Amino acid sequence: MTSLAEENYLKAIYKLHEKHGSMVSTSALADSLQISAASVTDFIKKMAIKKLISYKKSKGVTLTDQGKTIALNIIRRHRLWEVWLVSNLGFKWDEVHEIAEQLEHVMSDELIEQLDKHLGYPKADPHGDLIPDANGRFAKNSSKPLLECVEGDKVKFTGVAEHSNSFLQYLTKSNINLGDELLVETIEDFDKSFQVKINKKTSRLLSKEVVKNLLVVVQ
């Protein structure tokens, strides 16, 4: 029904919309998919005819309900596979993205439902990203960037806002792992760097760039 290319477009549109809101521009899509803008214009016209997206010429695209349903399904598949790769196959959180990018395109609803069950219906993937259910619905999420916290806040590290390998590896190296308790000891007003105590043990200085990308839930 939906081709590999269509799935990739739908996922990219969903993610760009999530990140920047409103309509997704041709160039943003081209950039994200590493494809020329001309090719994108071509392709989105066809997707619009198929009612996967709504396309306003020279303005950009948004997902239709049908397109959004498919996009959420792909994201669901991707994140479930990531959980499996980490918890069953022993991969690290910075090693699973490329493999899950391939696995997400395997078409079998039965497979995904069985996988979900096998994993114990996880709510989030190894990076803390929520996993939509079979109907495309997410659990409630009260996390926010650590940057928005104040001195004295005691929080739980539940996710990342930046998924680059270098950031994930920095956290691993710094011994900061999903689920850790973080206590904001002091915040340096000048550069917004945070002195944070991790799991009531070691204390560490984190730059603004880092705390911006750590998602936490206040306890």
Next chain:
Amino acid sequence: MTSLAEENYLKAIYKLHEKHGSMVSTSALADSLQISAASVTDFIKKMAIKKLISYKKSKGVTLTDQGKTIALNIIRRHRLWEVWLVSNLGFKWDEVHEIAEQLEHVMSDELIEQLDKHLGYPKADPHGDLIPDANGRFAKNSSKPLLECVEGDKVKFTGVAEHSNSFLQYLTKSNINLGDELLVETIEDFDKSFQVKINKKTSRLLSKEVVKNLLVVVQ
């Protein structure tokens, strides 16, 4: 490196060669891949240039060492995924083929090695087909069709020579499962039907068509 289409051709050539020996004809490939003979001729010429196969015009093709290595790798992936689907996700042996056909094309050696480890380095898939190791080598296999047995033989059911869903479902329905002990009670000379005792319990009459496709190891 190798495309989806190339992988499917290599696998088909390997299987046809295994089944009928010698060179694989254009029409056999066309039939197996559900593609026109003209398309096959086209494609195998390109594969020959890439040294994946050796092609004698109007005679047929055989795999080169390189092609055989890739084919065995695909078969390895396919069978490991089938083991996983049955033993971890709870699928039945007649439900896994189509899903494994998709999973086998996911490219990541690391993934397959971890999967193999996770499954405990299985020697065979849910149909009893041997799984080649990472170097394309198979374990020794002393199985033969039950049809070649004689009255009084006590054997272990280790595999099937026919993979159709209808045959697999017939066996399931008849309560004949991989690993079962079979005792050949009598063989009807007229139609080569076998009266067989399963796991020292129930006795059952199996047609020649069935015993031909049951692979067993004499105990």
Next chain:
DNA sequence: ATACATAATTAGGCTCACCTAATTATATTT
């Protein structure tokens, strides 16, 4: 050896998903 049937190849064409170069539309600056 000839005729016939079957198998394989060649010729020409199609769709999908991409490309570059040229053109047009939109947004920003002066």
Next chain:
DNA sequence: AAATATAATTAGGTGAGCCTAATTATGTAT
């Protein structure tokens, strides 16, 4: 408002992997 920069579209084209119809090669029966 005009000039300029940036973004988007159109036009024309490519390779991969398929197709049908026509042709040629191979194998079999007479």
